[in-house]
Amino acid sequence: MKLTELFDKGEFVVTGEIGPIKGAINRDKSIHPTCAKEARTLHGHVHAVNVTDNQSAVMRLGSLAASVALKQQGIEPVYQLTCRDRNRIALQSDLLTAYSLGIDNVLLLTGDHIQLGDHKEAKPVFDLDSVQLLSMAMGLRNGHDITGHPIENPPDMAYGAVVNPNFEPLELQLLKMRKKIDAGAEFFQTQAVYDLEVFETFMNEAVKLGVPVQVGLVVLKSPQMGRFMNANVSGITVPSSWIEEIGSVDKDDRKKKAAEMMGNFLRQVKPMVQGVHLMPLGWADVVPSILETAEISIQ
Amino acid sequence: MHATIQKPIQEIVNYIKPGEKVFVVGCNNCAWKCHSGGVDETKMMAERLSRRGVEVVGYTVPGPQGMSLCKLDHTEKVLKEEFADLVAKADSFLVLSCGQGVHTVIDATGGGMVHPGCDTIFGGETVSATDIEEFCSLCGECVIEFTGGLCPMTLCSKQLLNGPCGGAEKGKCEVDSERNCGWVMIYERLKKLGRLELLDSYQKPKNHAKWSRPRSLRVSTTEATFSSQAGKVTVSNQE
Numbered sequence: 001m002k003l004t005e006l007f008d009k010g011e012f013v014v015t016g017e018i019g020p021i022k023g024a025i026n027r028d029k030s031i032h033p034t035c036a037k038e039a040r041t042l043h044g045h046v047h048a049v050n051v052t053d054n055q056s057a058v059m060r061l062g063s064l065a066a067s068v069a070l071k072q073q074g075i076e077p078v079y080q081l082t083c084r085d086r087n088r089i090a091l092q093s094d095l096l097t098a099y100s101l102g103i104d105n106v107l108l109l110t111g112d113h114i115q116l117g118d119h120k121e122a123k124p125v126f127d128l129d130s131v132q133l134l135s136m137a138m139g140l141r142n143g144h145d146i147t148g149h150p151i152e153n154p155p156d157m158a159y160g161a162v163v164n165p166n167f168e169p170l171e172l173q174l175l176k177m178r179k180k181i182d183a184g185a186e187f188f189q190t191q192a193v194y195d196l197e198v199f200e201t202f203m204n205e206a207v208k209l210g211v212p213v214q215v216g217l218v219v220l221k222s223p224q225m226g227r228f229m230n231a232n233v234s235g236i237t238v239p240s241s242w243i244e245e246i247g248s249v250d251k252d253d254r255k256k257k258a259a260e261m262m263g264n265f266l267r268q269v270k271p272m273v274q275g276v277h278l279m280p281l282g283w284a285d286v287v288p289s290i291l292e293t294a295e296i297s298i299q
Numbered sequence: 300m301h302a303t304i305q306k307p308i309q310e311i312v313n314y315i316k317p318g319e320k321v322f323v324v325g326c327n328n329c330a331w332k333c334h335s336g337g338v339d340e341t342k343m344m345a346e347r348l349s350r351r352g353v354e355v356v357g358y359t360v361p362g363p364q365g366m367s368l369c370k371l372d373h374t375e376k377v378l379k380e381e382f383a384d385l386v387a388k389a390d391s392f393l394v395l396s397c398g399q400g401v402h403t404v405i406d407a408t409g410g411g412m413v414h415p416g417c418d419t420i421f422g423g424e425t426v427s428a429t430d431i432e433e434f435c436s437l438c439g440e441c442v443i444e445f446t447g448g449l450c451p452m453t454l455c456s457k458q459l460l461n462g463p464c465g466g467a468e469k470g471k472c473e474v475d476s477e478r479n480c481g482w483v484m485i486y487e488r489l490k491k492l493g494r495l496e497l498l499d500s501y502q503k504p505k506n507h508a509k510w511s512r513p514r515s516l517r518v519s520t521t522e523a524t525f526s527s528q529a530g531k532v533t534v535s536n537q538e
Contacts, residue, residue: 083457088504110464113456115474124457131461132504146504164465172486175498176462182501191465234466234473 001076002104002158004186006047007212013275014298015078015189015214016042016287017050020061025069035066039075041284045291047298048076048105050189050277057084057117064094068101078160079103082111087127088136088146095140099155107160107189108133116234131179134159138184161185163213164235165193165202174205181211189277192218192229192236196268203272214275217266219258219283219290223247259286263293270294300329300424301397302431303336303417305344311393312351314414321353321414322389324378324404325360326368326396332425335417336360336368336395344395344416357385368400375407439509439527445497447488452505454481460502 006013018035025033032040039049049070053063067077079098086094098106110130114122128136136146143154161180167173177188188211193199199215206213218236220226226243229236242261249257266276276296280287291297315321323345330336336344338360345358361368361377368374378386391412394401397419404413423431436453442460443450452458456474463482466473470483489495511528518524524533 110457110459112466113474115456126457126459127507128504129457129459129461130464131501135501136504162465167463167465167467168469169483169486172463172482173465179461179501235468237468 001048003048003078003160004158007187007274011047011275011299012270012296013048013187013212013214014046014291014296015048015050015275015277016046016284017052017277017279018042018066018284019052019055019281020063020066022058022060024061025065033061033066035061036069036073038280038282038284039070040073042280042287043073043075045288045298046278048078050078050080050107053080053082053109053111054085054117055080055112057112057114057119059117059119064098064101064103067098067103071102076105077103078105078107080107080109081133082109083126083128083130083133084111084114085122085125087125091128091133092136092140092145095137095157096151096155099157103157105158105160106137107162108137108185109162112234130161131176131183134161134180134183134185141184158186159184160187160189162191162216163188163206164191165199165206166191166195166235166237170202170205174209177206178209181209185211187212187214187274189214190216192216192279193269194220194236194238194242194265196265199269200272207272212274214277215266215269215273216277216279217262217290218279219262219281219286220246221258221281221283222251222254255283255286256289258283259289260293262286263290266290266294266296270296300332300422300431301399302420302423302433303330303333303395303397304420305335305340305395305417306415308347308351311414311416312348312353315348315353315391315393318354320356320388320390321348321393322356322382322386322391323348323358323393323395323416324368324374324400325358325394326400327360327362327364328367330368330396330400330417331360331364333431336400338364341395344393348393356388357382368394368396369403371403371406374403378404378407437510438505439514439525439529440506442502442505445500445502446485447492447494447497449481449485449488451481451485454479454484456481460505462498 018038021033021035051063051067063080067079070077114124163177223243226238325336325341341358341360345355348355361374392404393414393416394404395416401413401415421433423433426432438452467480472478472480508529509527514527521537522535
């Protein structure tokens with residue numbers, strides 16, 4: 001099921017996210033990797049689950065293999081594909097492969113730089129940027145590869161993109177967003193936001209572009225995590241008020257607190273957006289209460 | 300200019316076999332600016348090697364200050380005529396220059412054995428006597444008309460052509476919080492120039508065949524031909 005069909009119907013689209021394991025899927029089908037277990041926890045509460053592509057440039061199980069594994073279990077994946085590790089030949093081939101294996105949704109991104117990951121001496125590829133990747137993906141849908149050669153049975157998948165509302169200067173990020181839309185982006189998932197005012201300023205401009213936006217939320221699990229993200233995760237700022245609030249309760253009560261904080265924030269931003277993208281980072285079990293607090297339920 | 304930095308002395312010493320006679324060659328242009336192979340450093344390298352038991356038969360830095368080692372006719376003249384006797388005694392040449400200079404010594408000595416004394420690190424601007432900064436990646440297909448002269452292939456860690464990624468924070472790159480985001484620099488410059496509209500157009504993917512190696516250039520006073528895996532391109536400078 002393409003997410004664009006849900007947006008077209010006016011549904012508030014809810015997606016979750018899992019990170020593939022560092023390792024392979026066991027051939028004993030009764031043993032499920034942790035990421036599949038997380039996806040099953042999300043199932044029924046979200047429309048689809050993003051599957052990250054060697055996120056933070058840390059080498060893991062491939063996003064496509066994990067996406068297909070979810071699809072086989074009846075969970076709709078959003079296959080993430082980045083420009084970091086593949087040239088235009090590999091990107092196009094992977095898009096054709098994804099469609100051939102039943103993938104309906106792809107999130108097309110630049111990807112975190114190799115220097116942020118665990119293979120710092122690897123050669124960064126970045127043959128294309130995310131705008132060029134979107135343009136090339138649209139070309140495949142329209143029946144030709146990037147060189148103009150016709151292709152057989154063109155793939156038909158929904159193409160999503162990302163945008164960072166926290167970026168300064170915002171005008172420059174909006175310029176990139178416009179280029180992504182012109183190239184073929186059909187929906188956006190935002191980088192994690194925690195500041196209502198910052199997000200409102202962004203949405204006041206983004207709404208004019210007429211493409212559905214899902215607000216991105218990373219579940220804040222502890223004050224340490226907030227401080228860690230501020231120091232190490234690019235493009236995300238966790239305000240001190242959030243760090244203090246999650247730290248105001250004992251460890252045992254943090255899941256409940258996190259659900260309440262994320263849920264309340266989501267309830268406030270809900271009227272501005274067409275969906276939410278929840279990144280629970282291992283705490284998939286708090287997603288139902290976040291959605292409940294925000295008064296969101298999927299059809 | 301080609302920025303170079305000397306290799307660790309022990310690494311250089313390890314290249315040289317026992318009893319091997321070495322002639323040291325420096326460069327009076329780029330390596331001189333980098334203090335990696337000018338007159339002083341070349342003389343010093345000869346002494347440093349001697350102190351470590353290497354037999355150095357001679358050394359030179361061809362030409363006046365500003366002369367490049369990679370100018371083959373000049374280097375050949377110096378090594379084959381001026382230093383012919385010492386060069387004849389040498390088993391190998393330790394070259395304190397960029398990789399182009401090392402190859403020039405191979406050509407100038409009729410295929411002599413060479414050792415690189417430097418790592419060639421980038422092509423740069425000599426911003427001051429102590430600072431060399433990289434602003435061009437020598438990619439063969441210049442896009443900086445659209446970016447106010449600032450190269451995104453060089454200043455953006457991900458070499459993005461259509462605007463920034465989402466990773467920069469407070470104008471700093473996600474790879475290095477000490478370094479400015481190339482795209483924020485481009486944006487600020489074009490804003491100041493009142494030319495932000497230059498960023499609106501879609502920049503198509505690079506033709507990496509123009510960045511293939513090895514490439515060559517044939518020049519005359521009236522035209523030049525650039526050869527790469529993208530083919531040959533001849534441009535006149537007359538019309």
